[in-house]
Amino acid sequence: DAGVTQSPTHLIKTRGQHVTLRCSPISGHKSVSWYQQVLGQGPQFIFQYYEKEERGRGNFPDRFSARQFPNYSSELNVNALLLGDSALYLCASIAQAGVPYEQYFGPGTRLTVT
């Protein structure tokens, strides 16, 4: 069984640019959550999507957006990149929304903004 996949693994962008990160959940899982992890901190919740609808949003600016596709894969978009957006972006796969099932994480995308 394939786990959670994320692409790309590493990315270097310049301030002001836009970035799109991608995630494919575990087969059969219908919900994904996105997290940002900066060095020395725990992951911070950004979004949860279930059945293509946003189910939760963390304390992040509107420069951050996401969507979920009919095959349950998801994209995280960040506009007008700032140096402080440099972080590991994690996608978590959840069997379904409604109950705090365990979330299974992908390997992450390491974003560096210069």
Added chain:
Amino acid sequence: DQQVKQNSPSLSVQEGRISILNCDYTNSMFDYFLWYKKYPAEGPTFLISISSIKDKNEDGRFTVFLNKSAKHLSLHIVPSQPGDSAVYFCAASASWNQGGKLIFGQGTELSVKP
């Protein structure tokens, strides 16, 4: 406002001994708690969870204890093995937000010495 806190950034134990990792939380609405292990360059790996209706959950060498009155949980690893060396995160969830949002602590880096 850090709702989940891991006050020990690091812990070193001898192989074969017990490792005890601690976590405190402030929000009484949290009703589900999880522990994750993270190796460098990988996403967090789910270890064990506990619902607020229980005070103990055991899975092999891993046991999580929950003290609701103290808003404290701990992860015991017995016996500790060198392969357990990693960063451990505790996380909390509230079912009112449908479980999609995990609040993580800052992590504790465990080093198990042979």
